[in-house]
Amino acid sequence: MIRFERIYKSFGRRKLFEDLNFELKEKKTIAILGPNGSGKTTLIKILLGLVIPDKGKVVINNRDIYRDARYKKIIGYMPQIPEFPENLKVREIISMIEDIRDQKAIRLKELLDLLNLGKELEKKFSSLSGGTRQKVGALVALAFDTPLLILDEPLVGIDPISAYRLKGFILEEKKRDKTVIYISHIMNEVEEIADEVVFLTDGKVIFEGSLVDLKKKTGKVRLEEAVICLLSS
Numbered sequence: 001m002i003r004f005e006r007i008y009k010s011f012g013r014r015k016l017f018e019d020l021n022f023e024l025k026e027k028k029t030i031a032i033l034g035p036n037g038s039g040k041t042t043l044i045k046i047l048l049g050l051v052i053p054d055k056g057k058v059v060i061n062n063r064d065i066y067r068d069a070r071y072k073k074i075i076g077y078m079p080q081i082p083e084f085p086e087n088l089k090v091r092e093i094i095s096m097i098e099d100i101r102d103q104k105a106i107r108l109k110e111l112l113d114l115l116n117l118g119k120e121l122e123k124k125f126s127s128l129s130g131g132t133r134q135k136v137g138a139l140v141a142l143a144f145d146t147p148l149l150i151l152d153e154p155l156v157g158i159d160p161i162s163a164y165r166l167k168g169f170i171l172e173e174k175k176r177d178k179t180v181i182y183i184s185h186i187m188n189e190v191e192e193i194a195d196e197v198v199f200l201t202d203g204k205v206i207f208e209g210s211l212v213d214l215k216k217k218t219g220k221v222r223l224e225e226a227v228i229c230l231l232s233s
């Protein structure tokens with residue numbers, strides 16, 4: 001469904017990706033794992049057209065994303081750090097995104113209840129706590145019921161009850177055959193949510209395959225141990 005083909009990207013003199021190639025399967029939950037600075041967020045930004053690679057292309061459903069921007073409508077994206085205009089109220093942010101996407105936030109009510117965000121609707125984004133800003137990011141990513149969800153550390157900073165509920169929501173989405181790209185450093189969370197893993201180190205894919213295959217390859221039962229084994233081999 002999603003293919004990264006011969007991607008090159010440098011930041012100044014730092015070469016991050018050199019001939020990166022891999023494919024993400026449809027209707028799976030794929031965890032992108034790797035140490036800090038390994039290129040996970042940049043990879044996602046390339047997929048979203050927010051970072052343009054120096055060379056290479058990304059193909060979604062057989063379409064080159066740089067030739068056809070319509071693919072963006074099928075994506076719900078929760079960034080690692082949600083940024084919205086600080087002076088807008090949460091309600092206004094949601095309307096703004098509806099206008100930009102030209103789509104209705106059809107699961108808004110459900111998510112406002114789930115994340116306990118109803119009482120924040122009339123507050124300006126600038127006045128929200130860190131975790132509440134994260135929740136607004138989650139709401140905007142999930143409310144449009146898109147077939148592809150890209151979630152960059154979605155549970156970070158969110159209180160345990162809301163995080164539990166949000167995780168439940170993501171697991172339900174998975175059952176509804178959505179494709180989910182999930183970035184996280186919390187291995188228990190990945191073990192619970194993901195089917196497949198792409199492991200990046202220094203801009204290179206050092207493993208891609210199922211969680212079961214990763215455990216088999218490393219001879220470990222727990223993902224945490226399998227990852228440590230992969231990094232030290």
Ligand SMILES: Nc1ncnc2c1ncn2[C@@H]1O[C@H](COP(=O)(O)OP(=O)(O)OP(=O)(O)O)[C@@H](O)[C@H]1O
Pocket residue numbers: 011016034035036037038039040041042043080
């Ligand atoms: N706009 C930029 N300008 C310069 N360097 C950048 C930029 N964006 C990313 N980088 C560099 O690219 C590398 C990969 O960054 P990226 O944010 O993709 O890592 P990550 O795997 O998401 O890390 P983390 O786990 O900490 O979120 C880092 O060395 C980072 O400093």
Ligand SMILES: [Mg+2]
Pocket residue numbers: 040041042080
């Ligand atoms: Mg990141």
